[in-house]
């Protein structure tokens with residue numbers, strides 16, 4: 001091989017691709033081809049005897065290898081956030097009982113190909129259904145625009161906002177109501193994201209009703225007993241002086257006659273000196289306490305006061321007031337007074353006055369009795 005030195009360079013290009021397993025990586029279907037080459041300079045012709053060989057000036061020759069062709073396969077995955085567990089929810093919202101509460105998620109297709117994420121949900125502690133809604137693109141929840149969805153068709157790498165909505169249960173204020181959103185890849189059902197617990201905490205539902213009725217007790221004022229012995233509040237609507245009991249005046253007390261209540265339309269007739277008892281019943285229909293709840297009524301024009309009484313459904317004592325400032329456990333006298341506002345409230349903290357610290361508990365019923373006489 002004298003004078004025919006072979007200069008060969010083997011060039012091998014690193015093989016690319018085929019490491020497609022990373023989600024969000026090279027899109028599925030991408031073809032990757034790789035060819036190695038051998039390049040060399042063919043030897044120069046032999047020189048005559050006695051002549052030293054000259055430099056090799058031949059152009060390089062290139063010999064390709066066989067090609068290696070690969071194609072990136074589909075790899076499915078998904079990601080739902082925020083993550084959370086029932087004990088450590090990823091998000092918490094406070095809902096008002098009976099109203100819609102909304103948890104907000106992001107669902108991403110982390111596959112390297114288009115996929116459909118099938119959706120489901122789970123709840124703890126209550127049975128209300130969860131509705132999942134896909135955002136319409138404005139990232140603001142609107143039940144009229146964000147339509148219910150049981151699956152999401154997403155391009156590779158695409159994210160959408162998803163809302164989990166429920167009607168907040170009417171359980172006690174402060175109750176946790178954990179909710180989970182579960183996503184499963186349609187392309188690979190083994191890919192599931194189910195660690196997405198959030199929480200809807202039941203908030204206070206402020207609500208109450210006030211019903212008022214009026215009873216006639218005839219004209220014998222001695223049959224109106226506003227409070228029991230020692231100032232014990234009487235219950236309503238039990239007749240204050242039972243029918244047939246001897247009246248302190250010497251007669252017999254008649255049963256009270258209902259004059260009007262919330263179902264009555266139009267005025268009813270009364271006569272001068274007739275004894276009228278107004279019964280006002282306030283109910284906290286919410287699931288939390290109503291702070292500083294005071295029940296008031298006014299001795300109307302053309303009537304004079306006789307007495308007041310009242311009661312509470314619970315065991316906490318009630319206090320009375322004629323000015324809203326000074327409160328007393330004993331019902332104050334309103335005998336003969338006109339135009340006076342009377343008030344009753346529950347002294348829930350037992351400090352013998354009524355402030356914002358006091359409240360009417362959930363489902364509590366407070367009753368005010370106002371006895372008056374037509375002038």
Ligand SMILES: [Ca+2]
Pocket residue numbers: 079080081082083193194195196
């Ligand atoms: Ca997750």
Ligand SMILES: [Ca+2]
Pocket residue numbers: 135136137138139140141142145146
């Ligand atoms: Ca929206």
Ligand SMILES: [Ca+2]
Pocket residue numbers: 346347348349350351352353354355357358
């Ligand atoms: Ca108090």
